[in-house]
Amino acid sequence: MPIDAVLTRIDDQLPDALDRLMALLRIPSISTDPAYKADCQSAADWLVADLQSIGIDAEKRETPGHPMVVGHVEGDGPHLLFYGHYDVQPVDPLDLWKTEPFAPEIQDTDQGRVIRGRGASDDKGQLMTFVEACRAYRDVNGSLPCRITFFFEGEEESGSPSLVPFLKDNAKELSADIALVCDTSMVSPGVPSIASQLRGMLKDEFTLHGPKIDLHSGHYGGPGLNPLKEIARIIASFHDENGRVAVEGFYDGVEEVPDELLRQWENCGFDEETYLKSVGYTQPHGERGYSTLVQQWARPTLEINGLWGGYQGAGSKTVIPAEAHCKLTCRLVGDMDPDHVRKALRQHVEDRLPPDASVTWDNNLDGSPASVMNIDRPEFEQARQALSEEWNREAVFSGMGGSIPVTRFFKDILGLDSMLIGFAQDDDAIHSPNEKYNVESFHKGIRSWARVLDKLAKA
Amino acid sequence: MPIDAVLTRIDDQLPDALDRLMALLRIPSISTDPAYKADCQSAADWLVADLQSIGIDAEKRETPGHPMVVGHVEGDGPHLLFYGHYDVQPVDPLDLWKTEPFAPEIQDTDQGRVIRGRGASDDKGQLMTFVEACRAYRDVNGSLPCRITFFFEGEEESGSPSLVPFLKDNAKELSADIALVCDTSMVSPGVPSIASQLRGMLKDEFTLHGPKIDLHSGHYGGPGLNPLKEIARIIASFHDENGRVAVEGFYDGVEEVPDELLRQWENCGFDEETYLKSVGYTQPHGERGYSTLVQQWARPTLEINGLWGGYQGAGSKTVIPAEAHCKLTCRLVGDMDPDHVRKALRQHVEDRLPPDASVTWDNNLDGSPASVMNIDRPEFEQARQALSEEWNREAVFSGMGGSIPVTRFFKDILGLDSMLIGFAQDDDAIHSPNEKYNVESFHKGIRSWARVLDKLAKA
Known part of the structure; x- marks a missing residue:
């Protein structure tokens, strides 16, 4: 089974994959601050070179703001569009950071082994899980399993002003069968999640x-x-x-959440008490009669x-x-x-x-408006199986309290459904000081994408 | 009647009095901002010299903050303590000023002839009404009509941190029969007012x-x-x-306002509609069932x-x-x-x-707590008569919505009752851009004090 060889390759090459991520994290690509304009260009250049190193026809594409990175690789089977963003949030308040935000470190902590630094989780670490999965797949098989378009933007943290015009101007080039997005969290540690409804x-x-x-x-x-x-x-x-x-x-x-979905959510491993306690709450507030999870995802x-x-x-x-x-x-x-x-x-x-x-x-x-994903598409079940196998735990269709606007633009402009699979954890402190990404999220995230690619390609 | 000669002298010397006030207004004695520390010293020095020029034994007295000015002149009859402050509010927002705040001008305006500049009304212009009255009285009579202690502070606009210690340390020197304070407004233009209750x-x-x-x-x-x-x-x-x-x-x-006082207030010339309209209100807000004046003075x-x-x-x-x-x-x-x-x-x-x-x-x-003045003292009726004569209109015992904390300290530390007589108008824009003081307030204010001094001394 070729997927086992790919997974072994991923395990063996993890140190190198971490090194590459650290290199990307060292580039302070803060999109909202004009002082970091050149760094956003550097991050885009780095990604172009990295994609080229695994045989992808990639290039930097200028916009009135920060550049896009677009890469293509041909192949049989489904045509996937993978989206991520290379820009990061500002780092203030700087005095609350215990390390330099752009001098990433691997640390052993109470939360496990983590990659510490701005962008480790949002979204450079997540984006690289997919790229590293592709690298390992190609290392073992000589090519990627299907046709893939890579699409990275550099303005997600500053309102994506160039995104809609770029999608409109390049709609044909960016067309695909389905979009994959890696910018979301797992419902709780160890529970693989596909976000299927976003507020x-x-x-x-x-x-x-x-x-x-x-x-x-x-x-x-x-x-x-x-x-x-x-x-x-x-x-x-x-x-x-x-x-x-x-x-x-x-x-x-x-509308009220259907009973069946409600039951799924009740058993998805979400630890309400810990979630609330971590920010100083002893009980859920808000709308009486609804659980924390239902309030967050569906109210x-x-x-x-x-x-x-x-x-x-x-x-x-x-x-x-x-x-x-x-x-x-x-x-x-x-x-x-x-x-x-x-x-x-x-x-x-x-x-x-x-x-x-x-x-x-x-x-x-x-x-x-809210986005509700088209989970009846077969790719959702294929991905769910792949994730369940990797994490040895039934993957869940979760809700999300926030919005991922790009999914709406993909739908409206490109006619593309999106599948949101991410490995971040709620305690990653994205947008905050001391952002981290668990090494496990990174490692098993890469393995997850290898499995998902394999399943989608073979379907 | 010597008072007529004094009043004539005041009329004749008005241009010189205005020149002196303009000189004091040019000193940017902003007490709250350390950048103007030297200017507060200059304003105190200017006042010492001006008091000395009319035969008053005046000196600057240092404090941990800005200096006090204390002056004495001997005489028969009642011993008066006159209080004012030479410091002013900051001038921001500077871009809303139509003239330089510390380059005072005399202007003909819709509101009459005005002295425009920071401190023109609060409190340099008001303070100088008393000093100029003393000057004219001495010019005509060779001496002042009674014993007077002058007491000017330079921290009124920044919380008066040195006031209480200074009063305690110099209680004997500052003792008198009654305090006169010129830092209040007239109820409405042309209506002389003695503020008898302060919130x-x-x-x-x-x-x-x-x-x-x-x-x-x-x-x-x-x-x-x-x-x-x-x-x-x-x-x-x-x-x-x-x-x-x-x-x-x-x-x-x-407690509710007594009916008799209520009737006085209803007839004091206060123009509720204009007062509200000047700031954009078509009706009184606040506590239902109470007029604007009662709300402002007594609720x-x-x-x-x-x-x-x-x-x-x-x-x-x-x-x-x-x-x-x-x-x-x-x-x-x-x-x-x-x-x-x-x-x-x-x-x-x-x-x-x-x-x-x-x-x-x-x-x-x-x-x-609120301050209620002891209006049964004979000085209040004497002053009321003097003011009524000058303005040709029955003077009123008014309330005041704000507080003048110094009156409380005079009472508690020196055992002194205060009589609050001022000539400012509600549209003087004190603490705001384009502060002004009507030339009429200044001129008739000087004349008023001359009459009040005369009445008090002769009683």
Whole structure:
């Protein structure tokens, strides 16, 4: 069985694979900060060279922002498009890092053996699991098992401004049978997971305007309308006492999770207590009557992400400010329509404005509906079997609380379904100081992709 | 009648008096900013020299902060202590100024002829009304009408850290029969006012703590406790639907305004509509059932002065922050006890904390009860008559929404009652860009003090 030889090759070559990942992690490809523009180019160059080293016809493709990397290899059987991103989040607050973010280390820790450094998990380590699987497969078999297009972007952490134009301009070149994405987590350590439903998101921001100018609370304290008080009252009205969103029409398009899926989730190994305890909670909050997992994967939310107004410095200032500000995001599920939710939300706020107050909205913030993957496609069952064999544990179709916008663009622009398989863990501290990726995630991730490729190619 | 000669002298010398004020206004004596330390010294030096020029035994007295100016002149009759402050507020936002803040100008405007510049009203212009009255009185009569101690501080706009120790250390030297303070406004243009009751103040600040770290709303949005939502809910609970403070025990010590005083206030010329309209209000807000003036002068408040947490930058960030912050002040009236109010307020917040949340308080913020002046003293009636004669309009005993902490220290440390007479107008933009003082306030303010001095000395 050739797959066993590939897996052995992966085991033998792990030190070299880690070395390659470390080299990529040393490149500070922070996409949101213009100071790292040249480093984003270097990361793209590194990937082009690495793909070329395993016989892939790869090149860097410039965009108005950071470049894309596109590679092709011919082959029989299904045509796969593999997506990952080589850019990383900023590293601040730097003083909370225990190592240099771009001087990656292998460390033995309580969480196991880990690769420590910015991008180790999100997404360089994950991206390389697929590349290393391809390398080993080719080393053993002389070629890859099927036709594959590699597609890496460098702007995922900064809103992907070039992605949609690039997909549109290169739709033919990037067409395939199905997209594979490695940018997600396992439900819990050791439980292989295919993310099959992702929440959508609506972003909005408003400013509540009261008096024409900042006022002195000695003069206007009492008769004056205070925007901070009013914005608090409005925000407090967003939820009822059971944690349910109290905006009329908000839940249109939301359905309860089917019993069968609910049973799967209940048995997927998710450790609610640990998950909550790790951030200081003794119990789930939010919508009463729903478990943590169901809330996270299958219930919509309205979260305040930013709130400010008045004086924030040291000491006291007797000001009634002219304005108060609120940033919020809604996570969307099922058939919730972002435009409908936005309208309902804005109406809710406007209905609650007191006299002499007005509201303005930021109209530059977008929204996208939830994504539900097409798990009836045979590739999902093939991948599920491959993962179950590697991890010796039934793989699960999981939900995801966040969104992976690229899957929507693949669907809308390329007509491609996506299959989301990732090996990150919830404690990887992505976007935070001391990001890590377990060596086991990397090693078994490579092995997993080898198995998945094999299954998909042979189907 | 010598007072007529003094008033004529004041009229004749107005251009010179304005020149002197302009010289003082050119000194950027911003007390809160260490960069202006030398300028605070210069302002004190200027005042010492100016007092000396009218025969007053004045000197600069160093403190750990900015210096005090103390001057004495002997005389018969009552012993008056006159207080003012030579320091000013910072000038930011500088781009909203239409002139240089420290290059004062006389301008003809819709509001009349005004002196424009930082400190023109608060408090250099007001302070100089008294000094110029003394100068004219001496020019005409060869000496001042009674014994006067001059006392100017340079830290009023930065919390007066040196004031209490200085008063304690120099209590004997600063003792007098009554204190005169010129740092207040007229109820409305042309209506001379003696502020006879001032609200007290309680400052507090709290931080509401939720998760141990900032969370990603894709992961914890739903089951996660959001401190921004919770702080909004708590702030919303501070008031009931009638604008009344809903903190248990808050109103202990509050009494309704006596009918007679209420009638005086109703006829004091206060133009509610203009007062509200000038800042963009079409109606009074706050506590239902109370007029703007009564709310401002005689009702307690709980105002949010600062509120913040989460992301405030451009665009969106899907964060559930670990903390949310709130700064607040309460205005106190009657016999309200700051310590009691603080305790009630903190209890109110703590009673409303959800599970897994905690609160911490800033324990460095002070409080002081309301001040009610002793208007039965004969000096109040003498001053009221003098003011009524100058302005040709019955002077009123007004309330004040803000506090003048020095009056409390005079009472507690020196045993001195204070009489607060000022000529500022509500539209003077004190603490704001484009501060001004009407030339009429300055001119008739000087004339007013000459008349008041004359009445008090002759009584």
